[in-house]
Amino acid sequence: MTRIDRAARRAIAARFSTRYQRGYVGGKLAGDPLYAAIAGRLADAPALPLLDVGCGLGLLGHYLHAAGVLHGYVGVDHDERKIDAGRVAAAALGGALELRHADVAELPDFRGHVALLDVLHYLPAGRQPVLLRQLAPHVAPGGLLLLRNVLRERHWRFHATVLEEQFLYYSGWMRVRPTHYPSAEEIAAPLRAAGLEVAIEPLWGRTPFNSYLVVARRPG
DSSP, rough: OOOOOOOHHHHHHHTTSSHHHHHHHHHHHHHHHHHHHHHHHHHOOOOOOEEEEEEEEEEHHHHHHHHHSSSEEEEEEEHHHHHHHHHHHHHTTSSSSSSEEEESOOSOOOOOOEEEOGGGGGGGTTHHHHHHHHGGGOOOOOOEEEEEOOOOSHHHHHHHHHHHHHHHHOOOOOOOEEEEEEEEHHHHHHHHHTTEEEEEEOOOTSSSSSEEEEEEEEEO
């Protein structure tokens, strides 16, 4: 993993406008193992731009920039509130981060690395493999599709994650509710069919959540 220090995390949080946003960002960067894991994978991968689908506030872009492993960033999200807040924060980095208000069905013409983080379970079961097949052509030769998601399993972590998702919805932070938690094979099968090599590993960190990191690589 490639970690940034406390000072860098505080600098990122300070770019956001409201106390709530700064608190959320600071806690997320300190406690979520996702960002260091993604930075570590990209540090060992070809230097390609990143398309972050469902980017939210663009935190991944800020983290990768601070870690020195960012080679271009386009983030897309359907939540205009988060894109607006993310653009304000991204202004501190000049043009390093590009954030767009768009649906996952409106992806830009892009080739490089692709991230899809904590998004898939908000889509209906039938839509999930369609999206994965749509994302695969955006992965350049040697590039990675990096996907974090909750997997459906008979495990206490899965039930804890379901409760957390309900809280996020009723608190108003998330505008949509989860519709289908996929199994590992439901994610891997369409990616393999699209020519990607797939590996899946737990990404729990110190959290109680049933999160896994999917690393799908296009040979080349």
